[in-house]
Amino acid sequence: MILEFSDEAENDLEQIADYIAWDNPRRALSFVRELRSKCEDLVDSPNGFALVPRYEHHGIRRRVHGNYLIFYRSRTRR
Numbered sequence: 001m002i003l004e005f006s007d008e009a010e011n012d013l014e015q016i017a018d019y020i021a022w023d024n025p026r027r028a029l030s031f032v033r034e035l036r037s038k039c040e041d042l043v044d045s046p047n048g049f050a051l052v053p054r055y056e057h058h059g060i061r062r063r064v065h066g067n068y069l070i071f072y073r074s075r076t077r078r
Contacts, residue, residue: 001042001043001046001074002043003039003040003042003043005039013032013035013036016028016031016032016035016068017029017031017032031066034065035065035068035070038063038065038070039070039072042063042070042072042074046061046072046074047061047074049061049062049063050062052071058073059073059074059075060072060073061073061074
């Protein structure tokens, strides 16, 4: 599996960093790194997390990290 971030996901990460940076700029950077790392870990076990109810037919899954949800879809390469 190859990890790709959608434009919307990249924008979400930037907004999360901006929000955290108001109180703690250093933590903002480290937290976004943690989120990206959790996403990268999905490459090794893409089916390791539950399908999202009502979106199973789209193959949408979610992983929790702190107070944040990581939504993703695993697709085979063509």
